[in-house]
Amino acid sequence: MSTETNTLRRQDGTGSPGPALRLEAVVKEYGKGGRAVRALDGVTVGIERGSFTAVMGPSGSGKSTFLHCAAGLDRPTGGAAHIGDTALAGMNETRLTELRRKRVGFVFQAFNLIPALSVRENVELPLRLAGERLDPAWLEEILTRVGLAGRAGHRPAELSGGQQQRVAIARALITRPDVIFGDEPTGALDTVTAKEILSLLRSCVDTTGQTVVMVTHDPVAASYADTVLFLADGRIADTMRAPTADRVADRMTHLGAWA
């Protein structure tokens, strides 16, 4: 399949043109020789700006490897990954670190906040690490958007799990990244709180055109996305637009995910 035919578009067709993220024939092998594991086996996909994409697949199908290669956390063995127009191949570690700080945001299952820092300081951290100027109005806007304007001085331990994940989302938004990557962002939350976090991610996409790519095992979480990519044995086995939880669960069953 060509990149063009594989480019994922928003359902309503709005947002800037051009993919936020592009993988071309990406291969990732771990180990060498007879013991090598091919975790990604020629993945080609473009992810449109302002879209919400869920990545699903059976255990070991390559979801984490996909996310790591797409976000510049790991280097593909073959093929090419781009964030916007920037090719990740050939970047040295310093430039890759800079790219990860400025151009992508991460939201993990375990929140990964700094306990000694306040909400405000946690959110500011990526800008400080990147040596960039803080725009106080933008910080306030983000804190308001994630519903934490009144909690800016609190420490993470004083917040619920859902509130802590809101801090992580605010921290991901602060650099106005090309893409926010979520790795099971609702995996540690109860059902009601998970829905609030998914609605927040959805509204980041809908109101500001943020691009979100989220690995999940949960068909309900995937149903918040515009498109679901299904991985199997390191390849894109299927793409589903306008997903519902039932259709996603059905597709996963056919991929043998819950056999």
Ligand SMILES: Nc1ncnc2c1ncn2[C@@H]1O[C@H](COP(=O)(O)OP(=O)(O)OP(=O)(O)O)[C@@H](O)[C@H]1O
């Ligand atoms: N560092 C590594 N060294 C060797 N093999 C690895 C490494 N990381 C992943 N693999 C292998 O690559 C394949 C894909 O792994 P990956 O973690 O990307 O799958 P996944 O779909 O995210 O799985 P899960 O849903 O269980 O988290 C698996 O066979 C895994 O064992």
